[in-house]
Amino acid sequence: xxxxxxxxxxxxxxxxxxxxxxxxxxxxxxxxxxxxxxxxxxxxxxxxxxxxxxxxxxxxxxxxxxxxxxxxxxxxxxxxxxxxxxxxxxxxxxxxxxxxxxxxxxxxxxxxxxxxxxxxxxxxxxxxxxxxxxxxxxxxxxxxxxxxxxxxxxxxxxxxxxxxxxxxxxxxxxxxxxxxxxxxxxxxxxxxxxxxxxxxxxxxxxxxxxxxxxxxxxxxxxxxxxxxxxxxxxxxxxxxx
Numbered sequence: 484x485x486x487x488x489x490x491x492x493x494x495x496x497x498x499x500x501x502x503x504x505x506x507x508x509x510x511x512x513x514x515x516x517x518x519x520x521x522x523x524x525x526x527x528x529x530x531x532x533x534x535x536x537x538x539x540x541x542x543x544x545x546x547x548x549x550x551x552x553x554x555x556x557x558x559x560x561x562x563x564x565x566x567x568x569x570x571x572x573x574x575x576x577x578x579x580x581x582x583x584x585x586x587x588x589x590x591x592x593x594x595x596x597x598x599x600x601x602x603x604x605x606x607x608x609x610x611x612x613x614x615x616x617x618x619x620x621x622x623x624x625x626x627x628x629x630x631x632x633x634x635x636x637x638x639x640x641x642x643x644x645x646x647x648x649x650x651x652x653x654x655x656x657x658x659x660x661x662x663x664x665x666x667x668x669x670x671x672x673x674x675x676x677x678x679x680x681x682x683x684x685x686x687x688x689x690x691x692x693x694x695x696x697x698x699x700x701x702x703x704x705x706x707x708x709x710x711x712x713x714x715x716x717x718x719x720x721x722x723x724x
Contacts, residue, residue: 484508484509484510484544484545484636484637484667484668485506485507485508485514485531485542485543485544485637485668485670486506486507486508486541486542486543486544487504487505487506487507487527487531487540487541487542488505488540488541488542488543489503489504489505489539489540489541490503490504490505490527490530490537490539490540490541490542491503491504491537491538491539491540492523492526492530492535492537492538492692493538499691499692500523500526500692501523501526501527501530501537501692502523502691502692502693503540504523504527504540504689504692504693504694505694506687506694506697508668508670509668510636510666510667510668511663511664511666511667511668511684512663512668512669512684512685513659513660513663513669513671513682513683513684514668514669514670514671514683514684514685514686514687515671515672515673515679515682515683515685515686515687516528516670516671516672516673516686516687516689517672517673517674517676517679517686517687517688517689517717518688518689518690518721519690519721522689522690522691522692522721523689523690523691523692523693524641524672524689525565525641526692527689528639528641528672530542530549531544531549531639531670532549532557532560532562532639533549533550533553533556533557536550537550543556544556544559544560544637545559545636545637547559558586558633558635559635559636559637560635560636560637560638560639561630561631561632561633561635561637561638561639562630562639562640562641563623563626563627563630563638563639563640563641563643564626564641565641565642565645565672566645567619567622567623567625567626567646569614569622569625569626569629570614571613571614571615572613572614572615573613573614574610574611574612574613574614575606575609575610575611575612575614575617575625576597576610576611578614578625578629579593579597579610579625579628579629579632580593581629582629582630582632582633583597583632583633586632586633587633588632588633593632596632596634597610597628597632600627600628600631600632601628603654604624604627604628604651604654605650605651606621606624606625606628609621618646619646620646620647620648620651622646623643623645623646623647624647624651627643627655631658636667636668637667637668637669637670638659638662638667638668638669638670638671639670640659640669640670640671640672641672642672642673642674643655643671644656644673644675644678656678656682659671659682660682663684671683676712676713676714676717677713677714679713680700680712680713683700684699685697685698685699686698686699686700686703686713688717688720688721690720690721695720695721696720700713700716703716704716
């Protein structure tokens with residue numbers, strides 16, 4: 484579903500932000516992308532989204548080359564950033580219709596999807612309000628709804644639970660699981676290792692631009708100690724590297 488082949492990014496001719504990263508994120512899985520600040524996570528995600536071009540390498544989403552067919556590739560995924568910076572002068576419903584227009588979601592279909600998501604995220608009464616009046620958590624919810632309105636096969640989520648209340652966070656995790664179980668993909672970046680350990684089928688740990696580990700948590704635990712938490716394993720790997 485998501486394929487990185489020897490992806491490298493060099494800034495200013497000297498700073499190696501991503502170092503020959505090769506990775507396959509499979510259909511039917513939630514993949515956790517982990518790493519300390521400055522590890523290369525954000526740069527990798529920006530390359531995947533087509534925001535930042537790689538210095539070298541290839542990226543595909545659903546078999547579509549992100550560099551050669553950027554618009555077609557962008558239709559394959561929904562992206563939720565770590566900070567919900569959006570058009571705050573729009574009303575919630577205007578923003579969702581704007582996003583639906585971008586992805587050519589038919590009128591009747593978008594209405595049904597908006598109603599369903601607004602009910603689940605308890606946003607129905609707020610859709611007529613301007614986004615500038617929303618709390619951080621409400622802005623995060625409206626960004627989520629906008630990213631998922633075209634029902635993309637690949638979800639790219641960068642710290643998506645930041646600011647969400649416990650109920651909405653639980654609902655999002657359930658939606659992530661349901662989406663993956665239907666044969667789709669969730670690429671999930673987070674600093675909350677406890678969440679990653681509970682919901683991810685596999686994790687990738689990156690540091691200094693290098694992918695240090697790809698696999699499930701239980702296999703990593705077999706290598707580093709049966710009673711080791713993901714937090715301890717993460718610290719051990721990044722410290723050694």
